[in-house]
Amino acid sequence: MLLGFEHVGMTVSNMDAAVAFYVDLLGLRLVVRRQSPEGNELCFLDAGGGMLEIAAPAAGAERAQDVARGHAGLRHLTFRFDNIEPVYAKLEAAGVEMIEAPRIAHNRDMLERVAFCRDPDGIIIELAERPVSPPNDA
Numbered sequence: 001m002l003l004g005f006e007h008v009g010m011t012v013s014n015m016d017a018a019v020a021f022y023v024d025l026l027g028l029r030l031v032v033r034r035q036s037p038e039g040n041e042l043c044f045l046d047a048g049g050g051m052l053e054i055a056a057p058a059a060g061a062e063r064a065q066d067v068a069r070g071h072a073g074l075r076h077l078t079f080r081f082d083n084i085e086p087v088y089a090k091l092e093a094a095g096v097e098m099i100e101a102p103r104i105a106h107n108r109d110m111l112e113r114v115a116f117c118r119d120p121d122g123i124i125i126e127l128a129e130r131p132v133s134p135p136n137d138a
Helices: 015-025 084-093
Strands: 009-013 031-034 041-046 051-056 077-080 098-104 115-120 124-129
Touching: 015 031, 015 041, 015 051, 084 098, 084 115, 084 124
Parallel strands: 009 051, 077 124
Antiparallel strands: 031 041, 041 051, 098 115, 115 124
């Protein structure tokens, strides 16, 4: 029986930059950070409904590339906030590469508003708000 979403893993080029982005700017919680004797680093960050596992090879990594149209792959990571405006402003003020300012979501049955930016390695990050559900009159 499925119990829930556990984590997604990704590779970054610089652990300090990744932790600064995901923890300091987005608000994920650092759970584990360790380094192997070879210099490889590993972190687990709690996103409030699943974890983000980040690996940083000692030799570094190249910048991420967007998934080309017609190719399988992870297109973006989405994090949900109660209000994306202050998060967007914080990221913009910190010099994060912003892709799209807050707007009404296209898939309004799932999300109310979205915005997009890139993490330090170029991975697309979606900031999302869910719709406020109407009061239950039942």
